[in-house]
Amino acid sequence: MTTQTVTETSGARTAPDLGVLLTGAGAVLLAVSAFLPWAGYAGFPGKMTLSGYPGGARLYVLLLALPALALLRPVAGRAAALRAAANVELAVVALTVYFVAYAGGGFVNVGGGVYPAMIGAVLYVVGSRRLPATEAVAEGMAFPDASWRFPVESLVVAGTAGLALWLFVIGLGMPISSIASGSDLTLGPLSINDVANSGQFLAYVITIAGLALVAGRLGLLKSLTIMTGRHPKLFVAAGFIAAAAFPFTQSGSGESLSIAARIGVFAAAAVGLNIVVGLAGLLDLGYIAFFGVGAYFGALVSGSVTSVTGVHLPFALTIVLGGLVSGIFGLLLGAPTLRLRGDYLAIVTLGFGEIFRITVNNLDGSAGPSLTNGPNGVSNIPDLALGSFNFGANHTLFGIDLSFQSNYYWLELLLLAFVMTSFLRLSESRIGRAWVAIREDELAAAATGINTTRLKLLAFALGATLAGAAGTVNAHVVKVAAPDSFTFIESATLLAAIILGGMGTVPGALLGATVLYLLPEKLRFLHDLRLLVFGIALVLIMRLRPEGLVASKRRAREFHEHETDPAAEAVA
Amino acid sequence: MSVLEARAVTKRFGGLTAVKDVDLVVNEGEILGLIGPNGAGKTTFFNCLTGMETPTAGDVTYKGAPLPKRPDLITRAGVARTFQNIRLFNNMTALENVIVGRHTRTRAGVFAAVGRGPRYHREERESEETARELLTFVGLGKVGDELAKSLPYGDQRRLEIARALATEPGLLLLDEPTAGMNPNETAAAIDLVKGVQARGIAVVLIEHDMRFVFGLCDRVAVLVQGQKLLEGSPAEVQSDDRVIAAYLGKPTEGDTATGGDTGGDTVEGDVEGDTA
Numbered sequence: 001m002t003t004q005t006v007t008e009t010s011g012a013r014t015a016p017d018l019g020v021l022l023t024g025a026g027a028v029l030l031a032v033s034a035f036l037p038w039a040g041y042a043g044f045p046g047k048m049t050l051s052g053y054p055g056g057a058r059l060y061v062l063l064l065a066l067p068a069l070a071l072l073r074p075v076a077g078r079a080a081a082l083r084a085a086a087n088v089e090l091a092v093v094a095l096t097v098y099f100v101a102y103a104g105g106g107f108v109n110v111g112g113g114v115y116p117a118m119i120g121a122v123l124y125v126v127g128s129r130r131l132p133a134t135e136a137v138a139e140g141m142a143f144p145d146a147s148w149r150f151p152v153e154s155l156v157v158a159g160t161a162g163l164a165l166w167l168f169v170i171g172l173g174m175p176i177s178s179i180a181s182g183s184d185l186t187l188g189p190l191s192i193n194d195v196a197n198s199g200q201f202l203a204y205v206i207t208i209a210g211l212a213l214v215a216g217r218l219g220l221l222k223s224l225t226i227m228t229g230r231h232p233k234l235f236v237a238a239g240f241i242a243a244a245a246f247p248f249t250q251s252g253s254g255e256s257l258s259i260a261a262r263i264g265v266f267a268a269a270a271v272g273l274n275i276v277v278g279l280a281g282l283l284d285l286g287y288i289a290f291f292g293v294g295a296y297f298g299a300l301v302s303g304s305v306t307s308v309t310g311v312h313l314p315f316a317l318t319i320v321l322g323g324l325v326s327g328i329f330g331l332l333l334g335a336p337t338l339r340l341r342g343d344y345l346a347i348v349t350l351g352f353g354e355i356f357r358i359t360v361n362n363l364d365g366s367a368g369p370s371l372t373n374g375p376n377g378v379s380n381i382p383d384l385a386l387g388s389f390n391f392g393a394n395h396t397l398f399g400i401d402l403s404f405q406s407n408y409y410w411l412e413l414l415l416l417a418f419v420m421t422s423f424l425r426l427s428e429s430r431i432g433r434a435w436v437a438i439r440e441d442e443l444a445a446a447a448t449g450i451n452t453t454r455l456k457l458l459a460f461a462l463g464a465t466l467a468g469a470a471g472t473v474n475a476h477v478v479k480v481a482a483p484d485s486f487t488f489i490e491s492a493t494l495l496a497a498i499i500l501g502g503m504g505t506v507p508g509a510l511l512g513a514t515v516l517y518l519l520p521e522k523l524r525f526l527h528d529l530r531l532l533v534f535g536i537a538l539v540l541i542m543r544l545r546p547e548g549l550v551a552s553k554r555r556a557r558e559f560h561e562h563e564t565d566p567a568a569e570a571v572a
Numbered sequence: 573m574s575v576l577e578a579r580a581v582t583k584r585f586g587g588l589t590a591v592k593d594v595d596l597v598v599n600e601g602e603i604l605g606l607i608g609p610n611g612a613g614k615t616t617f618f619n620c621l622t623g624m625e626t627p628t629a630g631d632v633t634y635k636g637a638p639l640p641k642r643p644d645l646i647t648r649a650g651v652a653r654t655f656q657n658i659r660l661f662n663n664m665t666a667l668e669n670v671i672v673g674r675h676t677r678t679r680a681g682v683f684a685a686v687g688r689g690p691r692y693h694r695e696e697r698e699s700e701e702t703a704r705e706l707l708t709f710v711g712l713g714k715v716g717d718e719l720a721k722s723l724p725y726g727d728q729r730r731l732e733i734a735r736a737l738a739t740e741p742g743l744l745l746l747d748e749p750t751a752g753m754n755p756n757e758t759a760a761a762i763d764l765v766k767g768v769q770a771r772g773i774a775v776v777l778i779e780h781d782m783r784f785v786f787g788l789c790d791r792v793a794v795l796v797q798g799q800k801l802l803e804g805s806p807a808e809v810q811s812d813d814r815v816i817a818a819y820l821g822k823p824t825e826g827d828t829a830t831g832g833d834t835g836g837d838t839v840e841g842d843v844e845g846d847t848a
């Protein structure tokens with residue numbers, strides 16, 4: 001609907017190309033195989049023993065075969081899109097077959113659908129490589145200016161936001177082996193069922209990435225970007241409403257909500273870090289310490305029995321004060337160190353992160369003043385209460401049961417909305433432009449009238465404030481503030497989240513935080529290889545998309561130099 | 573009336589004296605050329621005027637008040653500059669580059685940016701209007717949405733001038749505004765500098781293109797080996813033997829009033845390499 005059609009040079013009707021034939025045959029085989037049983041035993045997710053029902057990973061196989069429909073009509077970017085679809089299809093088939101065989105105790109236990117699928121996938125790949133690559137590159141297009149443009153575009157934009165969340169919810173809802181914090185790197189025992197679930201989840205993630213790739217090659221993503229760019233508020237509002245509606249789909253269960261709430265807090269911290277790193281270009285390797293300051297502050301004034309202060313402040317005040325206290329730490333650290341550049345600043349912040357962790361570890365009354373209970377942390381943080389509304393109780397709204405986790409989920413959503421709004425508005429403002437200018441050329445920024453020291457300090461303190469606010473919320477979500485939650489690996493993961501997602505963008509930080517939180521969990525079946533695969537995945541993403549998954553316009557152009565006018569560099 | 577007065581400005585780097593006792597007065601609305609062979613200390617002198625370097629000795633006043641020390645405060649006071657090797661914010665658009673120049677003349681802080689009241693919107697609108705007007709003024713009206721780094725070289729120099737003008741300076745320091753330009757671009761640059769002058773802004777420019785300097789400047793000062801050799805109208809400077817000697821290194825007899833210690837040395841053998 002939004003892609004251009006171009007005339008095919010080879011003449012579509014006369015002699016069907018070998019590539020077209022092979023690709024088509026492969027796709028048909030794959031589609032058929034999706035309706036055949038893939039497993040010879042019961043228990044693999046997706047009812048893999050049933051025929052006539054494309055359940056589980058078979059649905060992904062079917063979806064990835066669908067782009068072959070483009071063979072019927074020469075569409076711009078077709079060959080590239082099909083190559084991507086075929087490669088991903090092959091990966092999904094191979095992965096699924098491996099997991100079915102592994103969980104079933106051997107290859108003999110796979111079902112009959114596996115064979116056409118494997119043959120089809122190979123044909124698909126071979127055929128797509130032979131497709132004539134003479135077609136134009138797909139360009140993004142928006143709807144023509146007509147009276148019906150607004151309703152259609154609005155629907156597409158809102159639908160996209162909804163779809164993105166729906167996909168996220170599906171991924172989240174897939175059973176995972178055990179729930180732990182994102183970077184808890186210890187391994188628990190795994191059952192065959194865990195392995196199967198992991199396999200299905202992996203196939204799911206790969207399929208979504210593959211379909212996004214195909215859409216990109218066909219120019220659909222560009223069209224979408226144009227449309228969301230025209231209705232940004234609608235896009236955000238639709239996303240927010242869809243996110244807020246999430247608890248209603250959980251029929252009283254709180255497990256997914258609890259994970260979602262933790263991802264949300266993690267994402268809020270990532271967005272805050274994005275101010276420091278993405279906008280102002282200051283590499284902060286100890287960011288989690290500011291989050292920790294907020295968490296400890298929140299814990300100490302929560303009225304917990306393990307808090308030495310015994311103070312119980314209202315939460316609205318706690319979150320503001322937690323942010324402020326953390327911001328003051330940011331100022332204290334930044335004032336002497338922001339004269340340093342690049343690597344040196346990174347080292348100092350790294351040191352600060354460690355100092356914070358070791359300090360709270362020792363403020364236990366024996367090694368130092370009694371404040372934090374040392375390694376045990378401040379635990380048993382009571383549930384929040386707003387007036388008569390108790391966050392720890394289940395509620396019923398519009399006749400739908402809501403677990404108590406939904407309260408924290410909504411709280412986290414509010415926090416995220418606030419942090420996102422702050423980031424977006426700042427980045428488009430006088431302050432945000434000054435930050436970017438400093439990142440680009442500090443000397444020129446100073447000569448243009450920007451007080452570089454002060455603005456860098458501001459970025460640092462603001463990032464710390466947002467992290468602190470997120471920390472106070474997190475303390476109430478996880479009910480404890482303990483030193484081992486604030487290790488260097490947490491800072492590194494946050495940093496990886498924004499680099500992976502895309503520096504300086506909000507959707508990037510959200511996506512990066514989600515991926516980095518969920519992926520290690522879902523990779524548990526790999527046992528000791530988990531971190532290796534995780535690392536390889538990160539390296540691959542950075543190799544293929546150095547600007548991050550959702551790049552800001554600025555960075556996308558930065559990493560694709562060859563597309564710029566060569567005349568600019570010629571004289572310089 | 574003078575805009576800028578520099579008295580006995582000296583800058584030493586260890587044992588090397590890059591700028592020595594330079595006096596310079598810039599009058600309101602004039603274009604002053606600063607010429608001299610490579611390594612004469614011209615850029616270092618500019619750096620001393622704009623806070624990039626702290627002068628070892630001497631003082632500078634702008635419109636009667638001593639110039640602040642920090643670059644951003646100097647820009648705020650009204651002295652703007654461009655750089656010899658263009659320093660734009662490469663990954664920002666041309667328009668954004670100029671809007672950044674409005675930084676000292678606008679006020680919106682963090683709370684205004686997050687809260688976005690009517691005043692914030694008015695200020696943003698005004699910044700953008702001013703920036704667009706300046707882009708049109710320097711002849712870049714159509715490329716506002718291009719990334720700075722993707723602009724042709726000549727346009728990048730113009731953009732740097734537009735960004736400097738956005739700070740509402742009373743004095744603009746241009747460091748080799750035509751370096752690397754072709755004759756057409758140089759001719760356009762003459763018009764541009766005259767246009768800046770017509771806005772009531774005094775201009776000091778460092779330049780090696782003599783036709784450009786003598787065709788444009790009201791007065792010319794010659795810097796040789798960190799010292800001011802002479803200062804005068806283009807005609808006076810052009811006909812002065814010492815200037816020719818400084819550039820071409822001809823051994824002259826008896827007329828080495830300021831450059832005496834070098835005797836017959838050629839200028840080419842006299843590289844200090846501090847013009848960065």
